[in-house]
Amino acid sequence: MKVLVINAGSSSLKYQLLDMTTETVIAKGICERIGGEGSKLEFEFGDEKRVREVPMRNHTDAFRVVTKALTQGEGKVLESLNEIDAAGHRVVQGGPNLRHTCFVTPEVLAEIEDLCELAPLHNPAHVQAINACTAVLGPDFPQALVFDTAFHSTMPPEAYIFPLPYEYYEKYKLRRYGFHGTSHQFVSARCAEVMGRDISELKIITCHLGNGSSITAVKYGKVIDTSMGLTPLDGFLMGTRCGGVDPSAVLFLQKKEGWDPDQTSDILNKKSGALGVSGIGSDDRDLIAAAAAGSERAALSRRIQQYQVRKFIGSYAAAMDGVDAIVFTGGIGENTKDLRANVCQNLTYLGVAFDAAANEEFIRGREGEISTPASKVRVFVLPTNEELLIARQTRDLLRK
Numbered sequence: 001m002k003v004l005v006i007n008a009g010s011s012s013l014k015y016q017l018l019d020m021t022t023e024t025v026i027a028k029g030i031c032e033r034i035g036g037e038g039s040k041l042e043f044e045f046g047d048e049k050r051v052r053e054v055p056m057r058n059h060t061d062a063f064r065v066v067t068k069a070l071t072q073g074e075g076k077v078l079e080s081l082n083e084i085d086a087a088g089h090r091v092v093q094g095g096p097n098l099r100h101t102c103f104v105t106p107e108v109l110a111e112i113e114d115l116c117e118l119a120p121l122h123n124p125a126h127v128q129a130i131n132a133c134t135a136v137l138g139p140d141f142p143q144a145l146v147f148d149t150a151f152h153s154t155m156p157p158e159a160y161i162f163p164l165p166y167e168y169y170e171k172y173k174l175r176r177y178g179f180h181g182t183s184h185q186f187v188s189a190r191c192a193e194v195m196g197r198d199i200s201e202l203k204i205i206t207c208h209l210g211n212g213s214s215i216t217a218v219k220y221g222k223v224i225d226t227s228m229g230l231t232p233l234d235g236f237l238m239g240t241r242c243g244g245v246d247p248s249a250v251l252f253l254q255k256k257e258g259w260d261p262d263q264t265s266d267i268l269n270k271k272s273g274a275l276g277v278s279g280i281g282s283d284d285r286d287l288i289a290a291a292a293a294g295s296e297r298a299a300l301s302r303r304i305q306q307y308q309v310r311k312f313i314g315s316y317a318a319a320m321d322g323v324d325a326i327v328f329t330g331g332i333g334e335n336t337k338d339l340r341a342n343v344c345q346n347l348t349y350l351g352v353a354f355d356a357a358a359n360e361e362f363i364r365g366r367e368g369e370i371s372t373p374a375s376k377v378r379v380f381v382l383p384t385n386e387e388l389l390i391a392r393q394t395r396d397l398l399r400k
Contacts, residue, residue: 088394094147152178239282351376
């Protein structure tokens, strides 16, 4: 069985074609700058990488570019599109109703469109990608939808209800949803597998740390809390997002600076976080280099990040009445060794015994344990694979 995984952004379309017999990637790539100047396709097949500049007015054009790359030219990996059994789409916001992987139907598509207000940067792009797939492969081609919010749908009301007038929850679906669900689901399951335990008997804290970051408490296989909220803005310091701040600080600045809602959103989502504190950039690698070169603000932004990660881990250990394992994943979680060291060395109250030598080894896709045999809480670095999870859920749905 071959599954085409699609992850669409407002001006991009990532794809992976996977052979689900062996769970291996046949080809992958990304269409960038869709609808703008200099649109291009970057793609990989085997050990080869190529870049092509291709005009793409919209996501339908981009999807045609992808299918052409898979079936024609030097990157050809398919004789026909008929070899693709199904597509699996990542959808960021599924709201309170779309809690399980499902096939595309007119009703489900309408629900995703209704949720665009809650995910204006993501859901409209997902709708475009679904429609593009339908236009190219036909209305009867199976398309599965895997929702970022689904894994978090097990949260109890005390975790997802905001302490605002309850009527706003009833009128506007205003609540904590959580994101990065496919990543948290993949690495928590992998953690249980590595430990040789059933996930239904484990308390796991998963830390997805990247340009966007979130931490999740997974108790006995179910999410009981997660750091992102109504949108991916909540939580802790990220690349350009502020995470949780006192709402009165935002109101104060709106009055002082005269921001309207769109300007406020732009500041909090695109100009805050590590970029806002450091004044240098949002890439963790740049901040590490700048801090080493003497930038106090770059160093401060990294200390804030490390401090807040520790706070969330501590709060989730309290929420679950203990923790068996902690997982680091995502670009920063998998590669930034000093962050992992800082966090683990300040979790001694939980019984974490940190293995500094092992921590040096596990980067660039290598998985392993960075706690010692004496540690009461096991700590792992586990590369995430959201595309594989989406492909697995698509395969399982198709088999049903």
